[in-house]
Amino acid sequence: MSAIQRGVTLAVSFGSFSLTGYVPSKVTVTYPDGNKKEIRDVNGAMMTKIFMDPMTKLECDVVVLSTASIKAPKDGIGVAITPPEGTATTMMSEGSTADFEAGETRLHFKLVLEDSMAGKYPTT
Amino acid sequence: MQEAFIAACLYRPPVVLGRQVRPFSPYHALALEAVNSPFAHDPVTGVTPDSLVVAIHTCSLSYADGLHVLLDTAAIQKWGASVGKWDFETTLKVFKRHIADSMVLPVFYHTGDEEDARAPVAWHLATSGMRFLNMTETEAWDCSIAKLVCYRACISEWNGSKSLKSDEEIKGRKILEEIAAREDAEKAKAT
Numbered sequence: 001m002s003a004i005q006r007g008v009t010l011a012v013s014f015g016s017f018s019l020t021g022y023v024p025s026k027v028t029v030t031y032p033d034g035n036k037k038e039i040r041d042v043n044g045a046m047m048t049k050i051f052m053d054p055m056t057k058l059e060c061d062v063v064v065l066s067t068a069s070i071k072a073p074k075d076g077i078g079v080a081i082t083p084p085e086g087t088a089t090t091m092m093s094e095g096s097t098a099d100f101e102a103g104e105t106r107l108h109f110k111l112v113l114e115d116s117m118a119g120k121y122p123t124t
Numbered sequence: 125m126q127e128a129f130i131a132a133c134l135y136r137p138p139v140v141l142g143r144q145v146r147p148f149s150p151y152h153a154l155a156l157e158a159v160n161s162p163f164a165h166d167p168v169t170g171v172t173p174d175s176l177v178v179a180i181h182t183c184s185l186s187y188a189d190g191l192h193v194l195l196d197t198a199a200i201q202k203w204g205a206s207v208g209k210w211d212f213e214t215t216l217k218v219f220k221r222h223i224a225d226s227m228v229l230p231v232f233y234h235t236g237d238e239e240d241a242r243a244p245v246a247w248h249l250a251t252s253g254m255r256f257l258n259m260t261e262t263e264a265w266d267c268s269i270a271k272l273v274c275y276r277a278c279i280s281e282w283n284g285s286k287s288l289k290s291d292e293e294i295k296g297r298k299i300l301e302e303i304a305a306r307e308d309a310e311k312a313k314a315t
Contacts, residue, residue, distance in 0.1 A: 022296030
């Protein structure tokens with residue numbers, strides 16, 4: 001995810017769209033681990049921590065040129081993002097939105113990549 | 125910076141047929157509609173010399189001048205006659221240019237599901253001047269629409285809106301257009 005940052009062009013695809021986009025503003029990447037369990041021994045000392053559903057969360061705006069109307073990817077749909085000189089990463093859309101200006105769409109992506117689900121998100 | 129933010133502060137309106145017109149304001153929008161001017165419609169069609177004279181007269185007025193001045197047809201006719209010989213096409217061009225230059229507005233993104241305003245836009249703009257900028261009624265109706273929209277853009281941003289197009293987004297579009305043009309040229313070369 002470190003290759004996705006402000007000021008770069010990247011390829012995005014979801015549904016029937018495959019577009020070159022530009023990242024105009026700050027990109028936020030987080031690794032939430034709020035859902036964790038601590039395993040303790042009989043004396044109450046911590047033996048280990050189990051992280052449940054660890055994931056990477058990516059939030060960014062992408063400007064794309066389009067004369068056709070583009071709808072934001074629905075929740076649960078896979079969005080592939082290929083950063084410059086990088087390989088595609090498919091993440092799951094969760095709360096992405098789109099807004100428009102003449103001949104242009106700004107996609108606000110909210111994407112998650114659950115470690116256990118890498119590459120397994122539906123594309124339509 | 126979007127050009128609109130510069131133009132809103134620095135635009136100086138011209139003198140048309142000897143009258144100093146004012147930056148296009150909510151009052152002008154409302155008054156032109158009240159006198160059924162072709163300039164109240166988009167696109168502007170069917171402009172006659174008489175309707176152009178009325179529009180120039182209207183756009184030289186202030187809200188403080190009052191209704192009696194706006195509708196004083198005898199005074200308008202007298203002024204129109206005093207102008208002497210004038211070139212309709214050139215004057216129309218100058219006046220249209222004034223409207224266009226006076227109304228350079230910031231560019232926003234839209235979600236596509238906004239509802240149309242029910243009250244007239246001119247009223248919304250004047251109300252926003254009074255409510256958010258503490259203007260008097262006269263100041264709000266006379267403030268240029270371009271300035272009111274720019275002020276409103278700032279207030280919306282303070283309230284969390286990200287609909288105003290940023291410099292980086294403008295830059296991004298240029299980059300994407302360059303990429304698209306380069307790809308088109310390569311395709312044309314290959315075929």
